[in-house]
Amino acid sequence: MVYRPREDSRLLKQAVTSLDLEDKKFLDMGTGTGYIAEAALEQGADVTAVDIDSEAVEQARQRIGSRANVCQSNLFTDVEGTFDVIAFNPPYLPEAPGGSVATVSGANGAQVSRRFLEQYPDYLKSGGRSILVTSSRNSLDLDGAQVLGSSSLWFEQLKVVDVEDGF
Template sequence: MELRGFRILTDPRVYPPSEDTYLLIEALDLSGGERALDMGTGTGIVALHMATVAEWVLGVDSNPWAVELARKNARLNGIENVEFRLSDLFSNVPESFDLIAFNAPYLPPGGVREPIEASWYGGAPLIERFLAEAWRHLRPGGRILLLFSSLTGLGDVEKAMRRHGYSWYMRAKRHIFFEDLYVFELRH
């Protein structure tokens, strides 16, 4: 499929680009030369957008099918300044970044049986884990773009951000179907 200037392969075992993906892409504002992380990369479309401006991009996902698909999409589009790794949040990420983007799985935790189900189940507990670790991976002046849904609970996410010492503001909001999607910019 052609998508926002890229040819993107999809796979039923990998979270496809959706309204939340597009909102996060619209919120990206890299100026050039940065090191960026796409947490939960899926097809790699957000990482590929980052790589058009950033010096180097790392995309990680806990789904091995997603990592392989993202690599294929980078090759298909001739993008070389991006790397993809299997990682449960920061478990395989020692580097630090100027920008970390995370389209967080925002449905309440459920019984994940297949790797793709980790793409939508996680909710506030997963965001809490992310926030507890993310600040250690920010370079001086670095920031986070966190996308989540009203289904997660805005109040719960704000409490977690406060608990982990972040300052934040809402960069974007979009209402779709039965939920609101938010992109917050965070600094530590």
């Protein structure tokens, strides 16, 4: 089941569209339906969008295929080049029945995000920005990172953080 855009997606979109993306190389990691990638395209970015899930890749291709480079990749495995902006709304919930690759990420909810944090520096241009969605429901500690946006729901607090700036 491909993840439909929700509160976290909208929060990330707000952060992304507040940036000057004209002619910038933009990577939408875990693109899902291509919602964030499409927003970056509308801001004039040169967009690459990847997802581990082949069904998501198919849906994103239908949405933005001819305007962006869309491919299947487990994080950066099949990503080439470097980017001015890398954005990721990762799976961030602890493993639970009914969870999927789109929502859960190991026992503490942070497994995929931690791997992303280890790998993204090799794909970011000097002076670039790496933007990640985090949730109070997982164990990821990004206290040093600049908060670009947040949203409090009754069951969790979501933040969009710039991990390149101060992390």
